[in-house]
Amino acid sequence: MQEIRHGIFLAIVILGLILPRLILAGYPLDSVYVSFGIFVSLFVDAILSYILFGSIIVSLVYFLSILSLIDILNYMNLVNIYILFPYSMGLAVALFFGMIIRRRYDDEFLSSLRKINITFNFYTILLSLTFLIFAIIIYFYIYNSQLFLIGSIIAFLLLLISGKKEDSPLILSSWIFLPYLMSQIGSNGEEKGICIGEIIGILKRSSFSSSKISTNSNYKWISYRSKFYINLERNKNFNIIIVGGSGSGKSHLAKNIIRKGNFHFLIFDIHGEYDVNAKRIDISKISINPLSLFGQSPRQRALEVAYMIKSIFNLGSLQTIDLSNIIVDAYGEKGIFEDDERTWNLPPPNFRDVLMLLEKKKKLVTTSQELNKIQSLEPYIYFLATNTFMDNSINLYDLISDDYVLDFSKVTIPEIKYVIIETILRSILAYMYISGQSNFRKMIVIDEAPFILSKESGEQLMERLFAESRKFGFGFILISQSVEYVRKLIPNTSYVFALNIVDPTEIDFISRLIGGQDPDIFKAIYNSLPKLERGLIITRDILRDEIILVRSN
Numbered sequence: 001m002q003e004i005r006h007g008i009f010l011a012i013v014i015l016g017l018i019l020p021r022l023i024l025a026g027y028p029l030d031s032v033y034v035s036f037g038i039f040v041s042l043f044v045d046a047i048l049s050y051i052l053f054g055s056i057i058v059s060l061v062y063f064l065s066i067l068s069l070i071d072i073l074n075y076m077n078l079v080n081i082y083i084l085f086p087y088s089m090g091l092a093v094a095l096f097f098g099m100i101i102r103r104r105y106d107d108e109f110l111s112s113l114r115k116i117n118i119t120f121n122f123y124t125i126l127l128s129l130t131f132l133i134f135a136i137i138i139y140f141y142i143y144n145s146q147l148f149l150i151g152s153i154i155a156f157l158l159l160l161i162s163g164k165k166e167d168s169p170l171i172l173s174s175w176i177f178l179p180y181l182m183s184q185i186g187s188n189g190e191e192k193g194i195c196i197g198e199i200i201g202i203l204k205r206s207s208f209s210s211s212k213i214s215t216n217s218n219y220k221w222i223s224y225r226s227k228f229y230i231n232l233e234r235n236k237n238f239n240i241i242i243v244g245g246s247g248s249g250k251s252h253l254a255k256n257i258i259r260k261g262n263f264h265f266l267i268f269d270i271h272g273e274y275d276v277n278a279k280r281i282d283i284s285k286i287s288i289n290p291l292s293l294f295g296q297s298p299r300q301r302a303l304e305v306a307y308m309i310k311s312i313f314n315l316g317s318l319q320t321i322d323l324s325n326i327i328v329d330a331y332g333e334k335g336i337f338e339d340d341e342r343t344w345n346l347p348p349p350n351f352r353d354v355l356m357l358l359e360k361k362k363k364l365v366t367t368s369q370e371l372n373k374i375q376s377l378e379p380y381i382y383f384l385a386t387n388t389f390m391d392n393s394i395n396l397y398d399l400i401s402d403d404y405v406l407d408f409s410k411v412t413i414p415e416i417k418y419v420i421i422e423t424i425l426r427s428i429l430a431y432m433y434i435s436g437q438s439n440f441r442k443m444i445v446i447d448e449a450p451f452i453l454s455k456e457s458g459e460q461l462m463e464r465l466f467a468e469s470r471k472f473g474f475g476f477i478l479i480s481q482s483v484e485y486v487r488k489l490i491p492n493t494s495y496v497f498a499l500n501i502v503d504p505t506e507i508d509f510i511s512r513l514i515g516g517q518d519p520d521i522f523k524a525i526y527n528s529l530p531k532l533e534r535g536l537i538i539t540r541d542i543l544r545d546e547i548i549l550v551r552s553n
């Protein structure tokens with residue numbers, strides 16, 4: 001897109017310089033008519049440059065580029081102080097109307113500077129140095145033009161920053177392609193990452209909209225075409241949240257990210273819809289023991305398990321403490337003690353052992369109060385004393401080392417499903433602490449995130465995972481139809497992708513989240529979200545700090 005814009009502009013400039021001379025062929029070059037024709041074309045060039053590139057800086061550099069073309073076309077007798085007049089007039093007119101339409105000044109070139117990622121490349125340096133030497137020979141020794149030489153030196157420096165060795169020959173063109181080289185220095189950071197679609201609009205203050213999604217606000221979607229990359233490595237964490245109504249394209253987007261990302265993944269596939277290239281585990285066929293210690297102390301693990309059961313069955317605080325104490329006793333029965341770390345590696349008890357311990361304790365109690373206490377816990381332990389929770393039939397740490405899809409579609413009891421998910425997530429957290437800091441290597445996808453986040457213990461666990469996982473090389477993609485459940489995780493999230501949403505409360509929250517404080521931006525997002533077609537995303541582009549409309553592919 002950038003290349004086309006610059007190509008079209010330069011073609012129009014050349015045409016504007018040649019045409020007046022061709023049409024007025026009978027008149028000398030310095031006649032009033034030819035000069036007037038060229039002045040008009042310079043006035044138009046200035047307006048056009050501002051419309052196309054949205055930057056006063058680029059337009060001013062183009063003035064030097066046009067001067068070079070005038071020189072090459074042998075119009076040098078036109079180069080006097082007056083030539084600045086039509087161009088600066090054109091630029092002033094464009095700026096004036098631009099400010100009226102946009103109501104503020106945004107400089108595209110200055111915005112693109114935020115994306116610069118300088119990485120010096122040996123071949124680029126070598127190639128550009130070669131062309132710079134040629135430029136010095138041509139402009140210094142042959143043409144003796146210091147102005148052209150300065151243009152080539154600046155082009156050389158821009159090339160070093162952009163690192164695009166294929167552009168090296170443009171050093172010889174001095175000022176002519178300098179604006180193009182300027183546009184390239186901001187695009188090098190963009191290309192690293194995962195391309196998940198195409199930006200088709202940018203939300204800007206404008207009187208005109210060039211998109212069919214109307215916003216009924218002072219902010220409108222202005223057409224734009226550019227690939228959209230997400231760059232997890234360059235962000236503060238590797239976490240992504242996808243929100244949208246049913247069928248809006250949430251899972252499709254998550255699959256797209258994991259297929260293109262250069263990392264291992266683990267998918268909690270609640271409905272069995274992830275047809276990706278990975279090892280599949282039918283969760284209904286495995287067993288997992290939530291009382292496994294995962295390197296933690298028995299008291300710590302007993303508290304976590306009791307808290308998890310409390311969150312599922314709404315136990316009271318006293319019941320939760322009693323349950324935790326019983327589980328600690330069950331560890332003791334297996335020879336696992338809080339103050340002897342060597343015993344933590346022994347085989348842990350399971351819920352059947354806890355049930356048997358309850359039976360034993362029932363026989364030993366002396367008061368009816370104590371008996372009631374034990375009996376009140378029995379139904380929950382009885383419910384969990386199933387084959388599913390007997391032992392670990394898979395090595396949970398293996399899940400970290402390869403690509404896995406955990407298919408939960410055949411696990412029909414929600415409470416059982418919940419215990420399995422929380423236990424696996426806890427084992428991952430434990431793994432992180434055991435293995436220590438690491439570079440990015442694993443993405444965990446949780447579809448139907450409210451399933452885990454609606455429980456108190458699940459929410460706290462996810463908050464911890466979101467806050468701490470980056471240093472251990474883990475990232476999360478959470479998918480939710482509702483913003484309510486994910487809102488506490490947003491401060492530790494790099495990308496929030498909003499797809500079509502129709503529920504007014506949800507729209508309200510997500511518009512505030514992406515739009516910030518500005519009521520006009522809020523209104524524009526609020527009115528756009530319910531109109532999004534399947535696969536269309538509204539998000540904030542962190543690199544540009546702009547709100548963008550993306551068509552996911």
Ligand SMILES: Nc1ncnc2c1ncn2[C@@H]1O[C@H](COP(=O)(O)OP(=O)(O)OP(=O)(O)O)[C@@H](O)[C@H]1O
Binds near residue numbers: 244246247249481553
């Ligand atoms: N960008 C896209 N391009 C092409 N097809 C898409 C795109 N996004 C979604 N689809 C298709 O639309 C259908 C629904 O998408 P998807 O399953 O991702 O929606 P969802 O939001 O996850 O729905 P649910 O919440 O009901 O699970 C799928 O058949 C998917 O292939």
